[in-house]
Amino acid sequence: MTVAKEMRVVKDVTCPFCGVTCDDLEVHVEDGKIRDVKNACVLGKDTFLHHLEGLATPRIDGKPASIEACIEAAADILARAKYPLIYGLDSTELHAHRKAIELADLIGANIDHTSSVCHAPSLQAVQTVGIPSCTVGEVKNRADLVIFWGANPAEAHPRHPTRYSVTVKGMFTPQGRKDRTVIHIDVRRTPTSRMADTFIQIKPHSDYEVFSTLTALVNGHDLDVSEVGGVPLQEWRDLVEVMKGAKFGILYWGMGLTMTRGKYLNVVALLRLCQELNRFTKFLGAPLRGHGNVVGMAQVLTWQTGFPFAVNMSRGYPRFNPGEFSVADLLGRGEVDAALIIAADAIGNFPAKAAQHLKSIPLIAVDPKESETTKVAQVVIPAAQAAVAAEGVAYRMDHIPLPLKKVVDSPYPSDREILDRIIARVLAKRPDDGAKRAAPLPRG
Amino acid sequence: MAKSFILITGRTTKQGRTIHLGKQAKDYIDEVSALEMNPADMEALQVKEGDRVRLRTDHGSSVVRCKKGTVPPGLLFIAYGQFVNALVGPDTQGTGMPNTKGIEVEVEKDDSG
Numbered sequence: 001m002t003v004a005k006e007m008r009v010v011k012d013v014t015c016p017f018c019g020v021t022c023d024d025l026e027v028h029v030e031d032g033k034i035r036d037v038k039n040a041c042v043l044g045k046d047t048f049l050h051h052l053e054g055l056a057t058p059r060i061d062g063k064p065a066s067i068e069a070c071i072e073a074a075a076d077i078l079a080r081a082k083y084p085l086i087y088g089l090d091s092t093e094l095h096a097h098r099k100a101i102e103l104a105d106l107i108g109a110n111i112d113h114t115s116s117v118c119h120a121p122s123l124q125a126v127q128t129v130g131i132p133s134c135t136v137g138e139v140k141n142r143a144d145l146v147i148f149w150g151a152n153p154a155e156a157h158p159r160h161p162t163r164y165s166v167t168v169k170g171m172f173t174p175q176g177r178k179d180r181t182v183i184h185i186d187v188r189r190t191p192t193s194r195m196a197d198t199f200i201q202i203k204p205h206s207d208y209e210v211f212s213t214l215t216a217l218v219n220g221h222d223l224d225v226s227e228v229g230g231v232p233l234q235e236w237r238d239l240v241e242v243m244k245g246a247k248f249g250i251l252y253w254g255m256g257l258t259m260t261r262g263k264y265l266n267v268v269a270l271l272r273l274c275q276e277l278n279r280f281t282k283f284l285g286a287p288l289r290g291h292g293n294v295v296g297m298a299q300v301l302t303w304q305t306g307f308p309f310a311v312n313m314s315r316g317y318p319r320f321n322p323g324e325f326s327v328a329d330l331l332g333r334g335e336v337d338a339a340l341i342i343a344a345d346a347i348g349n350f351p352a353k354a355a356q357h358l359k360s361i362p363l364i365a366v367d368p369k370e371s372e373t374t375k376v377a378q379v380v381i382p383a384a385q386a387a388v389a390a391e392g393v394a395y396r397m398d399h400i401p402l403p404l405k406k407v408v409d410s411p412y413p414s415d416r417e418i419l420d421r422i423i424a425r426v427l428a429k430r431p432d433d434g435a436k437r438a439a440p441l442p443r444g
Numbered sequence: 445m446a447k448s449f450i451l452i453t454g455r456t457t458k459q460g461r462t463i464h465l466g467k468q469a470k471d472y473i474d475e476v477s478a479l480e481m482n483p484a485d486m487e488a489l490q491v492k493e494g495d496r497v498r499l500r501t502d503h504g505s506s507v508v509r510c511k512k513g514t515v516p517p518g519l520l521f522i523a524y525g526q527f528v529n530a531l532v533g534p535d536t537q538g539t540g541m542p543n544t545k546g547i548e549v550e551v552e553k554d555d556s557g
Binding site: 258 | 544
């Protein structure tokens, strides 16, 4: 007798890979395994197709253990820690974010997430000067000038150009690509340059200078120099005319601005340029966000604590200070004495010295898959992968929340359930916590 | 002889795809250890496509393989991964963000093996 295979197609699935957060995927499932994915880019497709490769296993000190024992061991570490860190949270969903913040509040932890090492300088710039911005839907329907600066969406956000910004046809852009001028500005040619009408190659570390030049030109000042950023001044004059002549311009920027010298000041200069252009036309700016749901974590952290990243709860109320409570600095200075890394591979992505400190302290890793972090963690708790084996909510790069579906089953609990169970066990170990936290805090 | 360059890190499609195979997978390691260099710079360093070069900063060093690229002279590109992490320092100038792009590196041919 042959057993009938379970075959089903799940429609309108949301992809968790990048901040484009495509919500039109069609996933074909056969006997609990994903066999095919329609509509996704290659990055999204591989996220689903390889969902069973390299799965993590529950263990304590390298030895197999039950999930319950792992949660107990994690709670032990966190209840005892004096200055713990909770970090990661990009590859998970909103309810797990809420639980992670609740846990940070309970144990007085530092809480930071992957934004800290990607678009945190953009968040700081927005705090400094504000942002004229819009959703991707407005870009699709209205933008006739799209500039990508220090960004490579052709490789990092493959469907952004086809869904929202380059070839897509919209209400006031009925001819799609023909109705848009696309400009790419970067220190090197990339596949994004090939999508553009014009590519302007600038020298590394010259972004701030170029933005300042463009702002001066927009304001009617001319400059007594022949070139800026390695580009003849006339080219910048021409660009300013194109920007002022657009009906609806958008400047998308990437980590070419945030990870390089100047950091948030580059983005401040960009946003000021966009603001000045609004004296002539509609001109907006937006960061190309996302690995995973980084935008979601910044949203949840902001609505719960008032700050988008690098938050410290050790005094019983949230404090924000990049450079002090940001993950690279906390680890680089060797300050934290225990860490919970969830839905991110900290050790695989951090500067060597920061990773070294993580290896020297009690470390808990919650992840669906093995990583450089799970390899060395004292406690490894495998989770059901959000958007694949656990439902939830993700934020698209323009701050629109979208539902994540559970497409297949996992033998492991979701991130939110794991965090909830850790919280319950920490509370059981520190019964006086609730009472202490209700008491008024001393001044200072 | 060592030569100074500016190193840019970033995403590539192949890095994004092969990461799902695991960070020990050959395809992933091949992608994140490939250093794009301008052909004129390769000639000056006397290295060919596939040759090993050592990158060095104040924070550490890494050995990677050279690949002809479209980067301008003086600039190098490598995909995010463990090879570049060794070169990045933890200082963030109070911003939280380490210097992950525009890193000043010394490059020399590696004949050690």
